[in-house]
Amino acid sequence: MTCTGCALLCDDIDVHDGEVRPACRIGAAHILNRHQVDPMVNHEIVSIDDAIGHAATLLTDAKHPMFLGFGNSVTETQEIGVRLAEKIGAGIDTCSSHAHLIDDIIHNRVRTCALSEVRDMADVILFWGADPMNTHPRLLSGYAYYPRGKNRQHGWEEDRTAITIDVRRSHTASICKGMHKIVFGHEAEFVDALMLALQNKVPKTVYDSKQVLKLAGTLKKAEFGVIFAGPGLVESVPHDAIIRLMDRLNEFSDFRILPLHSQYNLRSIAAVKTAATVTTTDVATGATTNNTTNNTTNTTTDAADAREQQGVGTQTSKITLNSLREADCILCVGFDLISSLPQACDIDARIIIIDPNETLTAGCADVVIPCAAGGVDMAGTAVRLDGVEIDLPCIMETGQAGVGMPTDTPTRMSDASIMNRLLEAV
Numbered sequence: 001m002t003c004t005g006c007a008l009l010c011d012d013i014d015v016h017d018g019e020v021r022p023a024c025r026i027g028a029a030h031i032l033n034r035h036q037v038d039p040m041v042n043h044e045i046v047s048i049d050d051a052i053g054h055a056a057t058l059l060t061d062a063k064h065p066m067f068l069g070f071g072n073s074v075t076e077t078q079e080i081g082v083r084l085a086e087k088i089g090a091g092i093d094t095c096s097s098h099a100h101l102i103d104d105i106i107h108n109r110v111r112t113c114a115l116s117e118v119r120d121m122a123d124v125i126l127f128w129g130a131d132p133m134n135t136h137p138r139l140l141s142g143y144a145y146y147p148r149g150k151n152r153q154h155g156w157e158e159d160r161t162a163i164t165i166d167v168r169r170s171h172t173a174s175i176c177k178g179m180h181k182i183v184f185g186h187e188a189e190f191v192d193a194l195m196l197a198l199q200n201k202v203p204k205t206v207y208d209s210k211q212v213l214k215l216a217g218t219l220k221k222a223e224f225g226v227i228f229a230g231p232g233l234v235e236s237v238p239h240d241a242i243i244r245l246m247d248r249l250n251e252f253s254d255f256r257i258l259p260l261h262s263q264y265n266l267r268s269i270a271a272v273k274t275a276a277t278v279t280t281t282d283v284a285t286g287a288t289t290n291n292t293t294n295n296t297t298n299t300t301t302d303a304a305d306a307r308e309q310q311g312v313g314t315q316t317s318k319i320t321l322n323s324l325r326e327a328d329c330i331l332c333v334g335f336d337l338i339s340s341l342p343q344a345c346d347i348d349a350r351i352i353i354i355d356p357n358e359t360l361t362a363g364c365a366d367v368v369i370p371c372a373a374g375g376v377d378m379a380g381t382a383v384r385l386d387g388v389e390i391d392l393p394c395i396m397e398t399g400q401a402g403v404g405m406p407t408d409t410p411t412r413m414s415d416a417s418i419m420n421r422l423l424e425a426v
């Protein structure tokens with residue numbers, strides 16, 4: 001079975017007597033989580049049919065609907081969600097700071113690789129603005145550091161150099177051979193300094209030049225280097241600066257980049273949307289651009305044109321209060337809006353939430369629709385952080401306890417079925 005606790009999608013999971021093995025603590029908590037909510041309309045408990053009906057009415061009446069999330073939904077739900085957005089002219093925003101990087105990877109603007117290649121070949125690994133020991137706990141043992149790979153038979157002791165670049169000394173930094181501390185507010189300056197150091201120029205910077213030159217020397221000697229890009233990198237350094245850095249690194253060695261995001265299926269929703277027209281919002285300038293790609297899998301340019309005519313934006317940016325204020329109805333799918341942006345509880349828009357678990361947003365939403373969790377009590381497919389498609393079988397049947405699971409598991413409708421009902425109703 002597969003764990004959907006993070007984007008690593010470990011597929012060696014087994015459940016026995018209420019214990020989830022060999023999942024990490026995040027995965028076990030995710031699979032055993034029973035903090036579920038009842039269907040609600042205006043904070044009153046109702047039937048699931050009434051909640052879906054009320055949500056359909058709100059979406060039908062909305063003049064500026066907006067969909068948020070989808071990174072924690074199976075691919076099948078995302079595809080229906082995009083169709084629903086097209087039908088009612090809603091914009092979709094994944095609300096992830098990794099969206100630009102994933103877009104750059106999908107469009108081959110930066111080089112990437114599979115996790116199996118990291119395990120077999122990587123000799124220099126950078127954890128940049130990332131702390132996988134606490135966000136993707138099995139990354140280091142499964143792929144990035146400890147395992148012996150085909151060309152890395154001596155593992156971390158001799159064959160691998162792991163370095164963290166972060167604003168603080170994280171848990172991951174404590175096991176790495178090097179650590180570079182980023183000065184808060186000077187994140188992009190570190191990239192500029194490193195770019196100069198890679199050209200053997202001494203950077204004039206707030207950072208220790210000798211340390212930056214030493215890091216550049218290590219990176220240039222790499223046979224197969226990998227940057228794991230955490231939120232600390234993608235939120236503070238413009239994505240074109242990351243592209244330039246990757247180009248510069250690849251002048252000297254073979255360097256790849258992988259996004260380290262938490263939402264288990266973020267890579268898929270980016271691909272589902274990117275298959276047609278993509279409207280991206282530049283976080284720094286607020287400017288929007290439209291790109292049409294022929295790199296389609298299942299969507300034609302005609303469909304993309306139709307979306308443009310309908311005004312269906314497919315924004316991929318970190319959410320801001322201003323962009324939310326334009327909407328009069330917000331549908332959150334597997335996304336806890338209030339936890340990400342607490343000020344959003346003051347906006348005028350009606351809020352609908354579809355989520356497997358109780359969240360802060362459920363507490364102030366107009367409509368709450370509980371759903372089954374992908375890979376736990378509903379099957380589907382998802383795309384791992386390195387782009388590999390993974391099947392998600394059910395760990396337990398919805399409404400049944402399942403092998404070794406708690407017996408108080410309620411029946412839950414899948415978010416794909418809920419989305420289909422909304423699609424028919426609007």
Ligand code: SF4
Pocket residue numbers: 003004005006007008009010022023024025026027028136137138139
């Ligand atoms: S590393 Fe991620 S996918 Fe693997 S068991 Fe932990 S939470 Fe689940």
